[in-house]
Each structure stands twice: as C-alpha cells, then as structure tokens.
Amino acid sequence: MSWQAVARKEFRDAIRSRWLHGSTLFFALFLGGAAALFFGVLIGPEGRQVSNLFGFFANLGVFSFSFPGLLALVLGFIALSTSYGSITGERETGSIKLLLSLPNSRLDAVVGKFLGRSAVVVAALLVGFLLAFVVLVATGTQLQLGSFVPQVALTALLGMAFVSIGLGISALAGSNREATLATMGLYLVFAVLWGSISEGIPKLINYAAGEVGAGGVSELTRVKLGVFLKYLNPLKAYETLAAELYYGAARARLVSATFGEQAALGPVLQDSVPVYFSGEFLLLVLLAWIGVPIVVGYWAFERADL
Amino acid sequence: MAAIELDGVTKRFEDVIAVSDLSLTVEEGEVFGFLGPNGAGKSTTINVLLDFVRPTAGTVTVLDHDAREESVAVRERTGVLPEGFDVYDRLTGRAHVEFAVDSKEVDADPDAVLERVGLGDAADRKAGGYSKGMRQRLALAMALVGDPDLLILDEPSSGLDPAGAKEMREIVLSEADRGTTVFFSSHILEQVEAVCDRVGILREGELVAVDSIDGLRAASDADATLRITVGAAVGDELLATLRELDGVSSVDHDGDDGLRVGCDSDAKTTVVTTLEDNGVPVDDFSTREASLEDLFLAYTEDSVSAAESFDDGASADEDATTEGTEVPR
Numbered sequence: 001m002s003w004q005a006v007a008r009k010e011f012r013d014a015i016r017s018r019w020l021h022g023s024t025l026f027f028a029l030f031l032g033g034a035a036a037l038f039f040g041v042l043i044g045p046e047g048r049q050v051s052n053l054f055g056f057f058a059n060l061g062v063f064s065f066s067f068p069g070l071l072a073l074v075l076g077f078i079a080l081s082t083s084y085g086s087i088t089g090e091r092e093t094g095s096i097k098l099l100l101s102l103p104n105s106r107l108d109a110v111v112g113k114f115l116g117r118s119a120v121v122v123a124a125l126l127v128g129f130l131l132a133f134v135v136l137v138a139t140g141t142q143l144q145l146g147s148f149v150p151q152v153a154l155t156a157l158l159g160m161a162f163v164s165i166g167l168g169i170s171a172l173a174g175s176n177r178e179a180t181l182a183t184m185g186l187y188l189v190f191a192v193l194w195g196s197i198s199e200g201i202p203k204l205i206n207y208a209a210g211e212v213g214a215g216g217v218s219e220l221t222r223v224k225l226g227v228f229l230k231y232l233n234p235l236k237a238y239e240t241l242a243a244e245l246y247y248g249a250a251r252a253r254l255v256s257a258t259f260g261e262q263a264a265l266g267p268v269l270q271d272s273v274p275v276y277f278s279g280e281f282l283l284l285v286l287l288a289w290i291g292v293p294i295v296v297g298y299w300a301f302e303r304a305d306l
Numbered sequence: 307m308a309a310i311e312l313d314g315v316t317k318r319f320e321d322v323i324a325v326s327d328l329s330l331t332v333e334e335g336e337v338f339g340f341l342g343p344n345g346a347g348k349s350t351t352i353n354v355l356l357d358f359v360r361p362t363a364g365t366v367t368v369l370d371h372d373a374r375e376e377s378v379a380v381r382e383r384t385g386v387l388p389e390g391f392d393v394y395d396r397l398t399g400r401a402h403v404e405f406a407v408d409s410k411e412v413d414a415d416p417d418a419v420l421e422r423v424g425l426g427d428a429a430d431r432k433a434g435g436y437s438k439g440m441r442q443r444l445a446l447a448m449a450l451v452g453d454p455d456l457l458i459l460d461e462p463s464s465g466l467d468p469a470g471a472k473e474m475r476e477i478v479l480s481e482a483d484r485g486t487t488v489f490f491s492s493h494i495l496e497q498v499e500a501v502c503d504r505v506g507i508l509r510e511g512e513l514v515a516v517d518s519i520d521g522l523r524a525a526s527d528a529d530a531t532l533r534i535t536v537g538a539a540v541g542d543e544l545l546a547t548l549r550e551l552d553g554v555s556s557v558d559h560d561g562d563d564g565l566r567v568g569c570d571s572d573a574k575t576t577v578v579t580t581l582e583d584n585g586v587p588v589d590d591f592s593t594r595e596a597s598l599e600d601l602f603l604a605y606t607e608d609s610v611s612a613a614e615s616f617d618d619g620a621s622a623d624e625d626a627t628t629e630g631t632e633v634p635r
Contacts, residue, residue, distance in 0.1 A: 005408030009397070016396040093392040098402075098445060101356055101386035102409035105378045305319075305359040 002104050006112025007119070009099075014082065014120040023078045023121075027128030030074065034067070035135035049142035054151055055246030057255040064256035068151070068242035072235045073191055075125065075155065076162045083117045083166030084183040087301065088176045096306060110298045114160075114167055121159040129155075147245040154245075154286070158238040161289035165234075168293030171301040190235055198229035223264040227257070228276055234289040237282045244282075249273045308367070309334045309456050309487040310355065315364030317350050324350040326511040328364070332489055332504075334455075337482045339498035340491040341602065342508035348491040349389050351508070352460050355489075356386060369456055382410065385449030389460035389491075393441050395434025399425050402433055403447050412452035423447045424473060438465035446477065457481055459490035463497055475501055495602060507605045514605045532567040532574055533560060537587035540565060544584050551576055563589075 014020055038053040056067040087109075090096035099109060129152050136143060166183060173179035189197075202222040209216035217225070230236050236256075243252035250269040254262050268274070275281060310332040317325040325347040332338045342348050353359040355368055357377035366373035368380045393402060403416035420429045423443040428436065433444060442465045449457060459478070463471040471494075478501050482488050492498050498505055499519050506516040515522055540559075548557045548565075553573030560566040567577055578588050 002409045002411065005405060005411075008408060009394070009401075009405045012401055013394050013396050094388075094390045095392045095394055097358065097388035097391040098393070098448065100358065101381065101384075101388050101391075102406055102448070103378050103381040103411075104409050306353065 002102075003108040003112040003115065005102075006099065006104055006108050007116040010086070010113050010116025011119050014117060015123075019081065020120055020124060023082075024124040024127050026074075026078070027124050028131050031071075031128035032131030032135055035132040035139075039135060039139035039141045045140060048139060050136060050144040050148045051246045052141075054148060055243065057243060059254075059256055061259040061262070066239060066243070066256060069235070069239045069256070071155065072158055072238045075121075075159050076190060076235060077187060078124070079121045079159045079162030080166040080183050080187060082121050083113070083163045084170050084179050085176055086113050086117060086167055087170040087297075088173050088179045089170075091306065092176055100306070106302050107298060110167065110171065110294055110301060114164060114294050117167070118160045118163045121163055122156045125155060125159055126152075144246070151242055151245050154238060154241055157286050157290065158234060161234045161286055164290045164293040168297035171297030190233055194233040194236070195230060198233075199226045201229060202226050220264050220268070223261055224268075224274075227253075227261055227265065231277065231282055232285055234286055237285040237289075241279060241282050241286070244279050249279055253277055307334045307370075308332065309336070309369060310338075310489060311365075311367040312351070312354075313365045313367075315351070315354060315361045315366060317347075317354060317359060318362045323511055325354070325361075328508075328511070328513050330506060330513060330516065332487060334487050335482075335485050337478070337488040337501055337503045338490070339502035339505040340489065340508065341493070341495070341498055341505050342491075343493060346508040347511040348508055349460055350511075352389070352458055352489075352491060355458060356381065356384075356388075383455045385451070385454035385457045387442070387445045387449050387457075387459040387462050389464075391441075391445060393433035393436065393444060395432065397433055398430050399433055399436070399440075399444055399447075400429040402444055403451060406448040406451040410452040414451050416451075419447045419450055420444075422450065423477070424470075439467060439470050442466055442474075443470070446474070450477075450481075453484070454486065456487045456489065459488065461492060462490055463492070463494060471497065507602065509605060532565075532569060532577065532591055532593050534565045534567060534578070534581070534591040535563055535589040536565060536581065537563070537589050538585065540581070540586055544581075544586065547584070548577060548580060551580065 034053060039048050043052055053067055058065045087096070090099065096109075100106070104112070135141075165186065169182045169186065170179050173182055202217065202225040205225075206216035206222060216222075231240065239256065240252050243255045246252075247255065250273060253265060253269055253273065257265065269277075273279075308331045310330070312328050312330045315325055315328045316323065328347075328351060340348050340351070350359060354361050354366055355373055357373055357380075360374060369383050371377075371379045373380055397405070399420055400416050403419055407414050407416060417426065417429060420426050423446050425440060425443050425447060428440060433441065436444060442462070446459075446462070449459075457478070462474050462478070466474060475497060478488055478490070482501070488501075502519065504516065504518050505522065507514050507522075545557055548554060548567070551569075551573060554567060554569040554577065556566075556568040558566045565581075569577060574591075574593065578591065581588055
C-alpha cells in the first residue's frame with residue numbers, strides 16, 4: 001500500500017498553497033479572536049467559562065444562532081474548498097498521470113488524498129483552537145476540558161466529513177467546472193435548504209396521504225420525522241453533539257429547535273432520548289459522512305478512464 | 307519471454323474507435339518504437355498498458371501481469387513517461403522524485419537521479435517554474451527511479467531541444483544496455499531509427515506493420531526515386547513506354563531536362579537503357595533511397611490527414627540518402 005506516499009505528497013503540496021495559509025490565518029483570527037473578544041472584553045472575570053463561547057446557543061424559536069453552528073458553516077466551506085478539486089484538478093492538468101504511473105492504486109490515490117487533505121484542514125483548525133486555548137488560559141477562563149477537548153475532536157471529524165464530501169464530488173465530476181457547481185449546490189443544501197426540506201417532507205407525506213384518503217401520520221410523528229431528517233445533516237449533527245457536550249442530551253435536542261418542535265418533543269425527551277435521536281446515532285451520522293462519500297467516490301473513480 | 311503482450315485489443319470511446327483489434331508482442335530486452343501519426347491510437351494503447359483506460363475488448367499482459375487486474379504490480383516494475391502530463395507546480399523537483407521513491411518503496415537517492423537527467427541544479431526549485439523540457443526530464447527521472455524492468459515512454463522528446471533529445475536517446479540506450487525493455491511512441495522518425503530494434507506502425511487504430519527498420523524497408527513498396535538528367539526532350543510516347551516497364555511505378559517530368567522515376571532498384575538500369583535506346587542521352591542520374599518518411603507515408607498514405615499531421619515530425623528527418631551514381635555505359 002502506498003497511500004502514505006500519496007498522503008505525504010498531498011500534504012506537502014497543500015501546505016504550500018496560499019489557500020491553506022489563508023484558512024489557517026482565518027481560523028486563528030476567528031477562534032482566537034472570538035475567545036479574546038468574549039473572555040477578554042465582554043464577560044467579567046467571575047463568569048468566564050468555555051461554554052460562554054464554545055457552547056453559545058441562542059434560540060428565538062423561529063430562528064436560532066450558535067457559535068458551534070457558525071464554526072461548522074465556516075469549516076464546511078473551507079474543507080469543501082480544500083478537496084473538491086483534488087481529483088478533477090489533477091485530471092485537467094494531467095498530473096494524475098504522474099500519480100498513477102507510479103505504483104499507486106486508485107484506492108491509494110483516494111485514501112491518500114483524503115488523509116493528506118484532512119491533515120491540512122485539521123492542522124489549520126488546530127492552530128485556531130490552540131490560539132483560543134492560549135486566550136482561555138490567559139484570561140483565567142474556567143476550562144471545562146471534559147467538554148472542550150471532545151469538541152475539538154468533533155470539529156476535526158466534521159472537517160474530515162466535508163473533505164470526504166468534496167473528494168467524493170471530485171471523483172464523480174467530469175470536470176473542475178462540474179465539481180465547482182456541484183460543491184456550491186451541495187453547500188447551499190447543507191447550509192440553507194436542509195431544514196426546510198426536512199420539515200417539508202413529512203408535511204408532503206401527510207398531504208399526499210390526505211389526498212388519497214389515508215389518515216397520515218400524527219403530529220408527534222411528523223415532528224419526530226422532521227427532526228430526524230434534520231439530524232442527517234452533518235452540520236446539524238455536529239451542532240447538536242457540541243451542545244450535548246455542554247448541556248446534556250435532552251437540552252441539546254432543543255437548543256436550536258423551533259417552538260413547534262420544542263412543544264412536541266419536550267415531553268418525549270423528559271422520559272428518555274430515543275435511539276434515533278441519541279448521541280451515538282448522531283456520531284454515527286457524522287462518521288457516515290466521512291465514510292460514504294469517499295467510498296462512492298472511489299467506486300466511480302475506479303471505473304473511469306482517465 | 308514477452309514483456310508486453312496485447313491480444314485483440316479494441317478501445318472504443320463513445321462513437322470513436324481509437325484502437326481496433328490490436329495484437330502485438332514486445333520481447334524482453336527489446337527496444338520497440340511505436341510509430342504513427344497523431345491520433346493513430348498510440349497514446350490510447352499506452353494508456354491501456356497502464357490501466358489509465360480500459361479496453362473494450364482483448365487482453366493485455368505486461369511483465370506477466372494482467373494490465374487491468376494487477377496494474378500496481380505492473381507499475382512497480384515499470385517506469386513511465388506519460389504524454390500530456392503536468393507536474394505539481396508547488397512541489398520542488400526533488401519532492402517529485404521523492405514521491406516516486408516513496409510510491410515505489412525503493413531506496414534510491416533522488417539527487418543522483420536528478421543529476422542523471424540533467425536537473426541537478428534545479429532540484430530545489432518548484433517544478434511550476436520548469437520549462438516544458440525540464441518537466442519532461444523530471445518525469446523521466448521519476449520513471450527511472452528504482453531501475454525499472456520496462457520503460458514506457460510516450461513521445462519522450464516532445465518539448466526537448468535537439469541536445470535534450472540526444473540526451474534522452476542516450477539514456478534510453480544505456481537503459482536498454484542494462485537489459486531494460488523500452489517501449490516508446492514517437493512521430494519523430496530519426497529517433498526511432500537511432501534506437502529501436504523493431505518498430506510498429508499504427509494507422510487509424512490498426513497496426514499496419516511490425517518489423518525491424520531494415521525489414522520494413524525491404525518489405526515496403528516505397529521504392530527508390532531515380533532522378534535522371536536527360537540531354538533531349540522526352541516525348542509522351544516514350545514516357546508511356548517507360549511507365550510500362552517492369553518495376554517502374556511512376557515517371558514524371560522534373561523540370562525541363564529531368565525525369566523523376568519511381569522504381570525498385572533492379573529496374574534502374576532498364577530505365578536508363580530504354581532512354582538511350584530511344585535516342586535520349588542520359589547525362590546524369592541519382593537515386594534517393596526510401597527514407598523512413600517515405601516508408602511511413604507508404605504505410606499510411608491512404609490517410610491524407612494522417613500524412614499532413616505528420617509533417618511537423620517529418621521535418622526533423624534528414625536521413626534520406628542521396629547518392630550520385632556514375633552512368634553505366
């Protein structure tokens with residue numbers, strides 16, 4: 001197996017790119033800067049704890065905002081940008097012929113690219129978190145390491161998921177242009193449209209059921225199905241898992257829920273969190289977003305003529 | 307033993323047949339030149355050997371491995387200089403060779419290899435700043451890492467100046483001396499003649515000839531051309547008589563006092579005697595042996611576009627031998 005050789009090449013190549021330097025600087029300013037603003041300026045010395053920022057959730061019932069959610073949006077964008085051209089780009093310039101004339105299998109190429117580009121994204125991310133950590137220590141903030149450290153790991157997983165998605169697109173696309181358009185479209189779906197689609201599907205089912213004279217599903221089932229679909233979005237799965245680290249499972253399911261969802265789910269969550277809403281399930285969703293796109297991408301790339 | 311074995315290979319791209327029912331064997335230790343105009347299917351054939359593209363039909367065996375199923379095993383022992391490749395702009399020359407060393411899992415000194423292809427001084431520069439010729443050398447360096455048993459070179463001298471092409475030729479020959487099988491495609495005939503044991507000529511996806519250069523010359527009907535300087539006008543009747551002679555393929559006027567005769571060597575004397583018998587004094591004549599270009603055109607002449615696209619390569623070909631011969635009395 002020579003995926004190590006490919007991964008090393010990818011890393012050495014990407015680490016010299018201005019894009020990476022830019023995103024590293026961005027993470028440093030974003031995470032370090034936000035920490036400095038919150039703990040250095042906004043919050044008094046007594047109340048300073050990590051959850052003020054890294055577990056910041058505000059929910060207006062119809063609209064919600066969270067710091068982990070914002071971080072996820074930015075990271076998703078940067079990770080996709082790092083990987084969506086990784087195969088189409090090499091095919092268009094022809095450097096893929098150098099890569100594959102060496103004894104690297106196409107699996108080596110896909111795995112090596114995934115690991116190399118993931119390492120680049122995670123490295124940029126870690127620089128940001130490290131700087132934030134320095135600020136936390138310097139401002140005497142209560143560290144909550146039991147939540148903060150797993151959050152860093154979760155964030156790295158989210159970055160890898162989007163590297164994988166970008167790589168999958170790159171393997172499936174016929175050209176850089178196609179890959180760019182598909183990436184932009186998919187990002188729009190993840191970042192903006194997923195919620196509406198998730199709420200829309202159960203409503204559509206009920207509407208269709210009503211049309212044919214069937215009863216449709218109950219209000220509670222409809223909400224559950226909607227939320228379940230929302231959790232399939234890696235951004236949402238990450239945001240919810242991050243909330244769980246600070247506030248526990250039940251509260252985390254409601255931090256960004258709409259009023260309707262809160263009303264319907266509140267009583268259910270009081271008893272216990274159903275398996276299909278559990279932290280384990282959400283983690284599985286996140287891991288699936290890492291695994292499935294590269295498997296699909298490899299499947300397509302393996303069959304393609306260069 | 308065979309280094310490369312193609313059996314009934316066909317490759318169809320949507321509506322184009324790039325290679326059609328190609329069967330070819332290249333023996334171990336051989337230097338094989340793969341010749342043909344642009345678009346004849348040379349690169350497609352090479353891409354099939356490397357599993358870059360998959361044949362529609364037929365089997366391909368390289369170094370005793372199935373080129374499709376065991377491609378990595380093939381490439382472990384094969385050095386490749388691909389066509390239409392590009393380098394990684396941000397990586398230095400040395401990083402490229404290190405990538406080859408890593409991928410092949412061999413213990414080799416990148417600087418020594420770079421030195422060998424004449425890039426020793428540029429090893430620390432980013433390959434994005436390399437000229438076309440330097441990129442070509444860099445890919446050759448990557449191919450040479452680990453002393454491969456087979457070298458596959460697709461248009462190796464493209465982008466190289468004459469000195470670079472000569473160095474490339476010398477490297478190919480020294481590899482061949484080491485026992486390496488070399489398979490390379492080219493449309494630069496001079497280069498093929500200089501290094502190849504055998505050549506195959508590909509036309510529109512079909513192999514039209516496989517032989518040594520001498521063998522091709524003997525077998526081809528690309529005859530010698532005879533230029534005759536005559537002392538009197540040659541009438542149409544006489545021209546017709548000449549054209550009917552055995553072994554004569556064409557007779558044309560060449561200026562006021564000349565004739566251009568296409569014929570095989572045995573017919574030369576007959577042509578001259580016939581002229582003199584008909585009262586036309588022969589002042590001088592010269593023969594021009596069939597050059598590789600003529601050979602090539604003879605094999606590909608059905609295809610006008612092929613001949614045209616060949617012109618750029620043919621200009622480098624100056625091996626037509628012109629010899630003045632005394633008039634036999």
